Amino acid sequence: MNTSSASRHPVAPEKLPPVRFAYDRVTWKEIGYLLLNLPVSIIGFVYVVTVITVGAGLSITVIGLPLLAYGLAGCRLLGRLERSRARDLLGVRVEEPRPMRTGTFGFLPWLWASLKDPVAWRTGLYYGIRLPWGILTFTLTLVSLFVLWPVLPFIARGLTTVDRAMVRGLLQPSDQLERRIAELESGRGVVVDTAAADLRRIERDLHDGAQARLVALAMDLGLAREKLLEDPEAAARMVGEAHGEVKVALQELRDLARGIHPAILTDRGLDAALSSVASRCTVPVAVTVDLPARPAEAIEGIAYFTVSELLQNVSKHSRARQASVDVWRTDDRLMVQVRDDGRGGADVSGGSGLAGLGERLRSVDGLFVVSSPVAGPTVVTAELPWRDREFRRDTARR
Known part of the structure; x- marks a missing residue:
C-alpha cells in the first residue's frame, strides 16, 4: 500500500562492524558514548523527576497541568538529543517521531x-530507568581504561548493544502507529480532494446543463408571451417547445441528483439500488446482496458508487458477455466483489479510474484488490469497515 512520503517503512537492522582488539574509530565512539552516559543520565533523570513531581503535585492548581505539559514538551527535546547522540556515536538509525498534532487550534487542545x-x-x-545503567556503564568503562585495557573493545561493544536496544525500544517511534497516522493523513487529503472535485463537477453540470436550459427556457417563454396576442399559433408552438425543454431539464436534474445520492439507495437500500445500476449496464449482471442489516449511510454510499463505477468500466472496456455483483458481510467488514468474463488487463496504475477508487476506499480504512490477467476474467474486490446504521427518530416517525 502506497502512502504519503511521511509514512514509515521497516528498516533492516544495521550491521555492526566486527570487534577488534585495535582501538579503531568505532570503538572510540562507543567508549565516548559510555563515558557520556552518566552526565546525560543524571541530567535527564533530574529533569524528568522534577517535571513529573512538580507538575503532578500542582495539578490541582491552575498552573500545574500547563507546567506538566511544557515539561513533557521538554522531554521530547531530550529524546531528540539522545537519538542524535546514539546516531552519531553508535550508528543507530532511529527515525524522528512525527510532530505532535492537536487537530484543532487553541490552548486546551494543545494541553x-x-x-x-x-x-x-x-x-x-x-x-527514568537510565540512571542506574548510566552509573554502571560509566564505572565499568572508566575502570576498564586502566585495568582491562586489552579487552575494553569487547566490553564496550557488549554495553553499547544494550544501549542500542534501549534507544530502539523507547525512543524509536512505533512503526505501526506512525504508519497509521500517515495513512489517515493521506486518506484525509484524498477525501478533501474528492469532495472538492465532486463539488466542481456538480457546479459544472448545473452551469452547463440544467442552468443553461432554464435560461433558454425563460427567454423562449418571454418571446412566446410577446407573440401571444400578435401570433397565437406561433406562441403556442413556442410554449410547446418550452415544455419539451422543461422535461429535458428535469431529467438532467434527476440524473444529477442520482449522481449525488440516489433516492432508491436511501429508500430501499443496496439490493434495489445495485439492481437499478445493473439494469443500465450493457452487459447482463447478476446481483446478489446478502446483508443482515443496512450499514451506515456513508459506507452504503461508498459501496454503491464503487459498484456503479466498476459496472461503467465493464460496459465501456471489458467486452464481457456477463458480469456479477456480490455483496456480503464478514465479521466487521462489508465485502463487495464485481466479476466479468471480459478481456481483462485492467489498468490499476496511477491516474486511472481504478486507482482513484482504491484511494477513496483506503481513505475510509478500506481495501481494494484487482485481479485482471490478460484475456480475463477480471475480479475486483472491495472491503469496507462495517458500521451499524444510526437509528433516527424522525425516520421512525415517518
Missing part, C-alpha cells in the same frame, strides 16, 4: 494533546 503525548512519556520512562 490535552501534550498531556497524552506517548513520545514524551516514553522519553520520560527512558530517562
Whole structure:
C-alpha cells in the first residue's frame, strides 16, 4: 500500500562492524558514548523527576497541568538529543517521531494533546530507568581504561548493544502507529480532494446543463408571451417547445441528483439500488446482496458508487458477455466483489479510474484488490469497515 512520503517503512537492522582488539574509530565512539552516559543520565533523570513531581503535585492548581505539559514538551527535546547522540556515536538509525498534532487550534487542545503525548512519556520512562545503567556503564568503562585495557573493545561493544536496544525500544517511534497516522493523513487529503472535485463537477453540470436550459427556457417563454396576442399559433408552438425543454431539464436534474445520492439507495437500500445500476449496464449482471442489516449511510454510499463505477468500466472496456455483483458481510467488514468474463488487463496504475477508487476506499480504512490477467476474467474486490446504521427518530416517525 502506497502512502504519503511521511509514512514509515521497516528498516533492516544495521550491521555492526566486527570487534577488534585495535582501538579503531568505532570503538572510540562507543567508549565516548559510555563515558557520556552518566552526565546525560543524571541530567535527564533530574529533569524528568522534577517535571513529573512538580507538575503532578500542582495539578490541582491552575498552573500545574500547563507546567506538566511544557515539561513533557521538554522531554521530547531530550529524546531528540539522545537519538542524535546514539546516531552519531553508535550508528543507530532511529527515525524522528512525527510532530505532535492537536487537530484543532487553541490552548486546551494543545494541553490535552501534550498531556497524552506517548513520545514524551516514553522519553520520560527512558530517562527514568537510565540512571542506574548510566552509573554502571560509566564505572565499568572508566575502570576498564586502566585495568582491562586489552579487552575494553569487547566490553564496550557488549554495553553499547544494550544501549542500542534501549534507544530502539523507547525512543524509536512505533512503526505501526506512525504508519497509521500517515495513512489517515493521506486518506484525509484524498477525501478533501474528492469532495472538492465532486463539488466542481456538480457546479459544472448545473452551469452547463440544467442552468443553461432554464435560461433558454425563460427567454423562449418571454418571446412566446410577446407573440401571444400578435401570433397565437406561433406562441403556442413556442410554449410547446418550452415544455419539451422543461422535461429535458428535469431529467438532467434527476440524473444529477442520482449522481449525488440516489433516492432508491436511501429508500430501499443496496439490493434495489445495485439492481437499478445493473439494469443500465450493457452487459447482463447478476446481483446478489446478502446483508443482515443496512450499514451506515456513508459506507452504503461508498459501496454503491464503487459498484456503479466498476459496472461503467465493464460496459465501456471489458467486452464481457456477463458480469456479477456480490455483496456480503464478514465479521466487521462489508465485502463487495464485481466479476466479468471480459478481456481483462485492467489498468490499476496511477491516474486511472481504478486507482482513484482504491484511494477513496483506503481513505475510509478500506481495501481494494484487482485481479485482471490478460484475456480475463477480471475480479475486483472491495472491503469496507462495517458500521451499524444510526437509528433516527424522525425516520421512525415517518
